[in-house]
Amino acid sequence: MAQNGSVVVATLVQHRVFAERMVAELLIDTELDPENATLELHQCLLPWERSGITEEAPEPWINFKTVKEMAADVGGVVVIAHDFAEHMAIQSTFNPLKDMGIPVAAGFGYTPHNTRPRTNAAMTGVTYPGMFEVAEKWIRSLRCEKPSYVEFGTLEGRTMSLAWQFLNEIPNFHFVAFDSFAGIAQPMEDEAWLFPEGSFYANRATFEHNMAVCGVDPARLQIVQGDICETAKPDSSEMVGVDLGQPTLINIDVDVYAPSRQALELLTPHLVQGSLIIFDDYDAFGADPTMGERLALTEWVEAHTDIEVEPYRNYGTYGRSFLVHTPNGRGHKDADGFKSWTQGDREAESEAEARVNA
Numbered sequence: 001m002a003q004n005g006s007v008v009v010a011t012l013v014q015h016r017v018f019a020e021r022m023v024a025e026l027l028i029d030t031e032l033d034p035e036n037a038t039l040e041l042h043q044c045l046l047p048w049e050r051s052g053i054t055e056e057a058p059e060p061w062i063n064f065k066t067v068k069e070m071a072a073d074v075g076g077v078v079v080i081a082h083d084f085a086e087h088m089a090i091q092s093t094f095n096p097l098k099d100m101g102i103p104v105a106a107g108f109g110y111t112p113h114n115t116r117p118r119t120n121a122a123m124t125g126v127t128y129p130g131m132f133e134v135a136e137k138w139i140r141s142l143r144c145e146k147p148s149y150v151e152f153g154t155l156e157g158r159t160m161s162l163a164w165q166f167l168n169e170i171p172n173f174h175f176v177a178f179d180s181f182a183g184i185a186q187p188m189e190d191e192a193w194l195f196p197e198g199s200f201y202a203n204r205a206t207f208e209h210n211m212a213v214c215g216v217d218p219a220r221l222q223i224v225q226g227d228i229c230e231t232a233k234p235d236s237s238e239m240v241g242v243d244l245g246q247p248t249l250i251n252i253d254v255d256v257y258a259p260s261r262q263a264l265e266l267l268t269p270h271l272v273q274g275s276l277i278i279f280d281d282y283d284a285f286g287a288d289p290t291m292g293e294r295l296a297l298t299e300w301v302e303a304h305t306d307i308e309v310e311p312y313r314n315y316g317t318y319g320r321s322f323l324v325h326t327p328n329g330r331g332h333k334d335a336d337g338f339k340s341w342t343q344g345d346r347e348a349e350s351e352a353e354a355r356v357n358a
């Protein structure tokens with residue numbers, strides 16, 4: 001049985017050296033007292049549901065059931081998968097632990113960034129770290145007294161940790177995190193095949209644990225917990241005392257339409273000229289404009305004709321970012337000579353309509 005205060009590491013990766021290296025990266029600066037904390041590294045068999053193995057696994061392997069039993073007594077669990085499919089299996093396999101409030105850090109795609117990742121010019125705007133690096137440079141070019149990073153959909157804190165690593169040295173910068181920690185909620189019928197209800201499920205303990213590991217100053221991070229469709233309203237009880245400041249970088253990563261739309265609505269009066277909005281899944285669903293974050297942005301722009309957006313960098317598989325032009329901003333459509341993407345689109349549409357009607 002594991003000792004209280006220890007971290008159990010369950011790895012699906014069969015190369016122990018590789019696993020140990022990932023663990024070392026994951027656990028730098030944990031809050032555990034190094035004198036008393038122990039690290040228990042176990043190689044696991046595949047989840048028994050998939051492998052059919054329910055009995056004791058042969059040494060040095062243990063099975064997932066044992067990890068679960070051990071985890072009830074420990075400070076945290078780090079699970080390492082070797083590919084995305086494995087990672088997704090882990091997400092739901094460990095839901096019972098997440099429900100118990102035990103930090104579960106899954107070490108594949110969602111590994112938090114304990115230190116600032118190294119990037120180079122060729123990566124900017126292509127990879128996730130590259131996107132955050134270019135965002136940092138962009139934000140430093142804006143004149144804001146109270147700049148903030150606002151993220152909708154934090155899961156275990158991978159992108160929040162990136163934001164921290166790249167932005168925390170900007171004067172007066174603060175961070176706001178919105179999540180229910182309950183996974184995808186109310187996807188549209190056509191969205192659910194890719195993002196089923198309840199998928200991408202973390203817990204607040206994991207998020208807070210990862211933030212501590214990454215050195216995030218809790219005084220500079222506000223967490224708004226709950227369904228964004230309810231919480232992301234100026235008069236919701238969860239927003240009492242929450243200061244959005246001037247959101248210079250906004251990350252919308254809730255995957256589906258409804259909370260993305262609500263997030264944009266909440267932000268509208270707070271945006272500044274040059275606010276940068278990144279949409280993690282803009283091109284999901286085969287870039288279908290009738291759903292997801294893409295639909296949310298289109299509708300929002302249509303509802304706020306005084307706001308313009310202009311495409312900026314693309315990143316990852318589905319991610320795109322956009323610059324915002326506010327009504328009093330110098331890049332707005334009323335400014336001489338400026339023609340943004342949305343205005344261009346609208347003009348092209350009316351020209352096409354005029355041609356049809358002619």
Ligand SMILES: C[S@@+](CC[C@H](N)C(=O)[O-])C[C@H]1O[C@@H](n2cnc3c(N)ncnc32)[C@H](O)[C@@H]1O
Nearest residue numbers: 153154155158159179180183185227228253259
């Ligand atoms: C893909 S994950 C976010 C990943 C994270 N940004 C990262 O890169 O590590 C999606 C997150 O959105 C949250 N989410 C989805 N719909 C939500 C809603 N209606 N209200 C609150 N949170 C929601 C889920 O709980 C989940 O944590």
